[in-house]
Amino acid sequence: MRVALVLEYDGSRYCGWQSQPQSCSIQDALEAALSAIAKERIRVITAGRTDTGVHALYQVVHFDTSVHRPLTAWVRGVNAFLPNDIAILWATEVSDKFHARYSAVERRYLYLLLSQPARPGIHHHKVGWHHLPLALERMQFAGNILIGEHDFSAFRAAECQAKSPIRTMTQLHITRHGNLFVFDLRANAFLQHMVRNIIGCLVYIGKGKYPPEWMYELLENCDRTYAAPTFSAAGLYLAGVKYDGDWCMPELAEVPLIPGMSLYH
Incomplete structure (x- = not known):
């Protein structure tokens, strides 16, 4: 059975x-x-x-x-x-x-990133943290560059054992709730450290270190050493796994993550 x-x-x-x-x-x-x-x-x-x-x-x-x-x-x-x-x-x-x-035909990850001068206390281990302000529009523009089928070699861990770096990103939605940024990513599959490496690059863009168009360069050169360091694991959540309807797997319901804020599937 x-x-x-x-x-x-x-x-x-x-x-x-x-x-x-x-x-x-x-x-x-x-x-x-x-x-x-x-x-x-x-x-x-x-x-x-x-x-x-x-x-x-x-x-x-x-x-x-x-x-x-x-x-x-x-x-x-x-x-x-x-x-x-x-x-x-x-x-x-x-x-x-x-x-x-x-x-499985799709995976969904959420990344919660707190942008404020002081590190978090109550939400330690539950959110990522960056001490500088981040520009939402810059990160949204850069995130949209990753939508579609691409070689994500620049965002995979050196020890990643996947046979191919080709993945199809179907969603990279970024929203802001006060000083909390929520990154909602969906793809057919993810490479090792792929989400955290993408978040690291988006943070570099959001704080102004690189322009949003830098994301095109990373996809083109396929070289991990050109990308940002792997970001903290603390804010990363596996939030969904999608299957064909024939398997009758349950839908993900409302997900309370931070007091006073709820995210929906």
């Missing part, structure tokens, strides 16, 4: 998604909790691996098991064995043809 789960987590104290020998990852915690309910060893496949310190509002995994449990056991039962900063939101049985990663 194959089961699909939707979960959320605060990645602040974890070494990323992928299982590690020291058992410090989200995957390690989830597989231990699932195994406790199934009474057998469970391994999960994820829609996308998140890095150290990155959060998820809507992560999808699937796993195979020989035991039958009610769906409530895969939600409330597993949650009873999980740390408080990881929670299963939804579960369903799926066909053996469903694959959390390969069946």
